[in-house]
Amino acid sequence: MAELNRGTAERPTVSRNPADLRDVVTEQVLSDADGLTAAARAAHRAQSAWAETPAPLRGRVAQNVGRLVAENKEALAALITREVGKPYGEALGEVQEVIDTCDFFLGEGRRLYGQTVPSEMPDKQLFTYRKPLGTAVIITAANFPAAVPAWYLVPALLCGNTVVWKPSESAMAVAEALFRLFRAGGVPEDVLRLVHADGETTYAGLERALTEGLVQKIGFTGSTAAGRRVSELAGRHLQSPCLELGGKxxxxxxxxxxxxxxxxxxxxxxxxxxxxxxxxxxxxxxxxxxxxxxxxxxxxxxxxxxxxxxxxxxxxxxxxxxxxxxxxxxxxxxxxxxxxxxxxxxxxxxxxxxxxxxxxxxxxxxxxxxxxxxxxxxxxxxxxxxxxxxxxxxxxxxxxxxxxxxxxxxxxxxxxxxxxxxxxxxxxxxxxxxxxxxxxxxxxxxxxxxAHLPFGGNGLSGNGSRQSGIWVLDQFTSWQSMNWDYAGTLQRAQMDVQDIDADLGFRLS
Known part of the structure; x- marks a missing residue:
């Protein structure tokens, strides 16, 4: 739970109902930077075991989460309405987007396809595989407190990554509810960690986690100005973040x-x-x-x-x-x-x-x-x-x-x-x-x-990364190639291709 990820400099903050500011929806203790780094460390330790879980089984976990969200659709929508002021009809639509995302990625657990590629050499086979990146830190905004996190969390987890999720301080109650549904759906404790923190604390903790090599991917939804800072930080560690920023x-x-x-x-x-x-x-x-x-x-x-x-x-x-x-x-x-x-x-x-x-x-x-x-x-x-x-x-x-x-x-x-x-x-x-x-x-x-269409922008709206559909898989996996040579002798690829061309030309003539 979120309290496991708190640091030593605990301080409370409240989330209020924007339709009635007298109504305190939740009060949470915010983490310090050490708390976020500790959560990344725990997720990093858990990643290899989660990656070893067969992808179809990880897809079944996504299915379980979607089923639980569907069973709690009205309650979760009512909480969205109470905490961020979204009309109830819109909130129901947002929760449906979470369900649709889970439904889509159930199938993708059986379709994390690679390819068999023909080689230019005889007696040699080439293959490609999708590999999980490692641990992702996901930072989301308040305007879609359930749907947008699901866009990140479901594919990231399906691909075999572990996740540290930092939601908006204005949507902490929705985050807690969604987090519990993910856990109840079968996501292990350290595979998904929830951290409540403010922006500066998140940046400091993320910087430390990157320096320690604990984080291999950042997903960020928010303003263009904040996205620039996240992108600069990721760039210093030779990473490409998934950015979903503003629009005009x-x-x-x-x-x-x-x-x-x-x-x-x-x-x-x-x-x-x-x-x-x-x-x-x-x-x-x-x-x-x-x-x-x-x-x-x-x-x-x-x-x-x-x-x-x-x-x-x-x-x-x-x-x-x-x-x-x-x-x-x-x-x-x-x-x-x-x-x-x-x-x-x-x-x-x-x-x-x-x-x-x-x-x-x-x-x-x-x-x-x-x-x-x-x-x-x-x-x-x-x-x-x-x-x-x-x-x-x-x-x-x-x-x-x-x-x-x-x-x-x-x-x-x-x-x-x-x-x-x-x-x-x-x-x-x-x-x-x-x-x-x-x-x-x-x-x-x-x-x-x-859920099955790419979502994302260019220019000031993002760095070309895409969420949703099969396209988001490229945000949470890397391609690994393998060549298998069974010729029984060393083949030197392009160095030997000229000889093959000459031999082929001779035989064709």
Whole structure:
């Protein structure tokens, strides 16, 4: 359990319900750096025995975990809603993603395939094998406190690695619950260790563990700034981390788009989970011919969104994850400039009884709620165009030519997700080809993932690593080649190939 991984400098911290800050969801003692290093040391010792467990049996463990999560789906979703403020319907979808991930990797336990490769030499066979890396340290964020950890933990464990998991301090209760389900599903004690720690402690403990040779892989989901630090640390130890970072995800609306469908997609992309997804919509890029009509429809739809208590079925989005998330979002609002236009309601920032929102359900003063904000007139030179806002804010921009739309979709430097609304197949495929995002949707939102599809980004959104599906296996295994020579004499590969070529040419002539 988590308490086994605490260090000597124990200190408590609390996780509060963001819909009602009076409600303490859990109180945990945070580890010091020695605690994280000790957890890595224990996981490192356990790795060889876990790797010797046949991969199909490790797949059965993933199946067991998925079954237990399914049996506890409603309870886990309710805990997600309570701890991070995600509407209950969305929380159920997140838990289903954990189940889907476990289902997928049950099969991969029987498909950790290598290859038999033909040799250029006679009487020689070549083989390739996937090998586990060793011990992984996985650091996850609060906005998807169950699904994203599962994206890392399930394939890492399936491939024969051991894991030290450091969840967000804002989602410690969900982490404890998910950790117990993994343990109950058959994951041995030291094969998966849970450590609660703050960011600086995690960095210090990870640095020590890397120096001792205890960690062979880092997985990190979080901000681009923090990802840079993790990447630099990994690079000093000649490692390539798996990074899933921020996004400024564009949604292009062409002049032939179905505007009603585009509005629906933009609303969901921008304001689901209160805009706190790495794939949340950053900017709508609308053709000038339809810009004004789109903006009118979009603003009206945003005005009608119901905000409030995330336990209520009518709610579109609930609170931000916590007070520090609200403070960061307020910083994003400071990027609004005089040449911008607040479309629809002009109320911004925190929703309170003194700054109310029409149709709000619940007690606005009890939680951490924010007004949805639509900012029109954003230009490519604006800092708002280049900055991830991570909250309920969407920019709207205009374009004239397809080349300009592509430039705006790529120009902010992020490359996680993008969407285009068009009736033209040619336009859709051309956008896919020229867009730098790792994931592209056509006539669909910028958000959403499936367990068997690669997930990840480029540029400021990541280092090209991918999660989910068969592609994540390359993050948690290395390729080993083997050559078996049964000629009974030394064969010197390329040095002897010339002789073979000459002999072959002679015989063919």
């Amino acid at each position: 995800n564009p949604l292009v609306v062409t002049d032939d788009a179905d505007l009603e469908l585009a509005v629906q997609g933009a609303v969901f992309s921008g304001f689901a989970t209160a805009g706190q997804r790495c794939t949340s919509l950053g900017a709508v890029i609308a053709h000038r011919a339809v810009h004004d009509e789109f903006l009118t429809r979009f603003s009206a739809a945003v005005e009608d969104l119901v905000v409030g208590d995330p336990r209520r079925d009518e709610i579109f989005y609930g609170p931000l994850i916590g007070e520090r998330y609200l403070e960061n979002f307020r910083g994003s609002l400071e990027l609004v400039r005089p040449h911008h236009t607040l479309s629809g309601s002009t109320a911004t920032g925190r929703i309170t009884s003194e700054s109310p929102r029409k149709g709000f359900i619940g007690d606005p003063d009890a939680g951490v709620y924010a007004h949805p904000t639509v900012v029109a007139g954003v230009l490519p030179d604006d800092e708002l165009y280049r900055t991830e806002t991570f909250g309920p804010l969407v920019s709207v921009m205009a374009y004239d030519s397809f080349d300009e739309a592509v430039a705006l979709a790529n120009g902010h430097g992020y490359g996680l997700s993008a969407a285009i609304y068009t009736r033209s197949a040619g336009t859709a495929f051309s956008f896919r080809e020229r867009c730098t995002a790792g994931m592209v949707s056509v006539n669909n939102s910028t958000v959403g993932a499936e």
